[in-house]
Amino acid sequence: MNLEKFQESMYQLIVETSTNLPKDVRRAIKSAKERESAGTRAAMSLDTITNNIQMADDNVSPICQDTGLPTFKIKTPVNVNQIKIKEAIYNAIAQATADTKLRPNSVDSLTGKNSGDNLGAGTPVVKFEQWENDYIDARLILKGGGCENKNIQYSLPCELEGLGRAGRDLDGIRKCIMHSVYQAQGQGCSAGFIGVGIGGDRSSGYDLAKEQLFRTVEDVNPNDDLRKLEEYVMEHANELGIGTMGFGGETTLLGCKVGVMNRIPASFFVSVAYNCWAYRRMGVKINPETGDIQEWLYQDGEKITFDEKQAQEEVAASSAETESRVVTLTAPITEEQIRDLKVGDVVQITGRMYTGRDAIHKYLTDHDAPVDLNGQVIYHCGPVMAKDEEGNWTVKAAGPTTSIREEPYQGDIMKKFGIRAVIGKGGMGPKTLAALQEHGGVYLNAIGGAAQYYADRIKGVDGVDLMEFGIPEAMWHLQVEGFTAVVTMDSHGNSLHRDVDKSSLEKLAQFKEPVFK
Numbered sequence: 001m002n003l004e005k006f007q008e009s010m011y012q013l014i015v016e017t018s019t020n021l022p023k024d025v026r027r028a029i030k031s032a033k034e035r036e037s038a039g040t041r042a043a044m045s046l047d048t049i050t051n052n053i054q055m056a057d058d059n060v061s062p063i064c065q066d067t068g069l070p071t072f073k074i075k076t077p078v079n080v081n082q083i084k085i086k087e088a089i090y091n092a093i094a095q096a097t098a099d100t101k102l103r104p105n106s107v108d109s110l111t112g113k114n115s116g117d118n119l120g121a122g123t124p125v126v127k128f129e130q131w132e133n134d135y136i137d138a139r140l141i142l143k144g145g146g147c148e149n150k151n152i153q154y155s156l157p158c159e160l161e162g163l164g165r166a167g168r169d170l171d172g173i174r175k176c177i178m179h180s181v182y183q184a185q186g187q188g189c190s191a192g193f194i195g196v197g198i199g200g201d202r203s204s205g206y207d208l209a210k211e212q213l214f215r216t217v218e219d220v221n222p223n224d225d226l227r228k229l230e231e232y233v234m235e236h237a238n239e240l241g242i243g244t245m246g247f248g249g250e251t252t253l254l255g256c257k258v259g260v261m262n263r264i265p266a267s268f269f270v271s272v273a274y275n276c277w278a279y280r281r282m283g284v285k286i287n288p289e290t291g292d293i294q295e296w297l298y299q300d301g302e303k304i305t306f307d308e309k310q311a312q313e314e315v316a317a318s319s320a321e322t323e324s325r326v327v328t329l330t331a332p333i334t335e336e337q338i339r340d341l342k343v344g345d346v347v348q349i350t351g352r353m354y355t356g357r358d359a360i361h362k363y364l365t366d367h368d369a370p371v372d373l374n375g376q377v378i379y380h381c382g383p384v385m386a387k388d389e390e391g392n393w394t395v396k397a398a399g400p401t402t403s404i405r406e407e408p409y410q411g412d413i414m415k416k417f418g419i420r421a422v423i424g425k426g427g428m429g430p431k432t433l434a435a436l437q438e439h440g441g442v443y444l445n446a447i448g449g450a451a452q453y454y455a456d457r458i459k460g461v462d463g464v465d466l467m468e469f470g471i472p473e474a475m476w477h478l479q480v481e482g483f484t485a486v487v488t489m490d491s492h493g494n495s496l497h498r499d500v501d502k503s504s505l506e507k508l509a510q511f512k513e514p515v516f517k
């Protein structure tokens, strides 16, 4: 086989997966958009999302900055050398990382060191199977960390919040799936897609769940029971009212695919793999002699493009229609300015903000900050960055990361350094809410996954600290213009996230009665 050509084909597969959302996923997002009434926060978020999808496509840049743990599934004819194929995939991954199509995402779990090229123990994942066909089938999924953290595995029988007992039968499985959507809230960048694996053990159950994510959004389950289950979940999960980004709304789930395998008598697992709206999976058929791409997979139906100009206008129009107050802020921000903000206000930031995520929050608890953070804005973000020949950094993708991981640290750090605003996604918990009230702080929610949209608002990078934590985890000094986010937790004890969680739990309880007997 021509390995050079094969490597090039794998490079194309990676770039395409990271930058061009598949047609079936686009269709699902478009129909979600049509269901939301104009002017709502959900509609506004979906406008930003579709705008972002188009920008990524046009710029050939990552849809979301978190390009995930690249996972390849490869089927090869019997005489193909899988060792050589793996090497070519590793080379293509390193190249795509150097070209900023992937974020350097491989981190040593003990030392915290980022390998810089996405290669390292266990990364990327490459799984092989042999088959009797005469071509190679290569599929790739880039599943980000925020949605991966919302995967959940149930061991039946169990007791579920809101739903009561889930037994070892189809109805128990139904309850687990409904619960899995509830527990994700907006933190995995809803509206999401779920793959469910029934049976197996703890690892094969999750494998089966993830396997379902390679099905197309529109395919129909050949197993009648599972088809009914999928249809039930699609209909009712959307009644939970969690909505896009957990802002409330009509669409919480865009796809549900269920697979089944045998189990051993003592175990009964239901494993759920949650995927964000930025559902990046693609595939190709490859000629095993030439290494060329013969055909792209997931190409059925028309490709929906989201006109960028129109989408921008829609974002502007829907922000106007929400009748939200739009407040402009520039750091350093005073306590008075913060106390004036209420949940629902739209904030536009111009000027300086600093990125800070997991490593920085831990670091700041027992170190001084490298810069004066008094009155400043912290953005929970791990960007994709490029360095030009003069050594200047530019931002290639920069959406928010899930904030709840910083819950143990956030309130203390805000008080210690005088930080006035944090921007992230998915909201934070009671400890942070109390600190916002006590200290005079605000939590701003940006749209998860909209990495191109926000990168466009970043006009310059004028410094970086703590580079030893690696590109995604360093503290980047950003200059922004009109960076828009919504107040979802204010300094008066209000939290949209707490409210949506509470109301969706009440709605979940409506699905307690048996459906599948």
Ligand SMILES: O=C(O)C[C@H](O)C(=O)O
Pocket: 065, 066, 144, 145, 146, 147, 187, 188, 381, 382, 399, 400, 401, 402, 448
């Ligand atoms: O790591 C990131 O940048 C984001 C992550 O995928 C998340 O959803 O929290």
Ligand code: SF4
Pocket: 064, 065, 066, 067, 143, 144, 145, 146, 147, 187, 188, 189, 276, 277, 278, 399, 400, 401, 402, 448, 449, 450
């Ligand atoms: S930030 Fe959101 S869209 Fe991006 S990988 Fe994480 S969960 Fe997915």
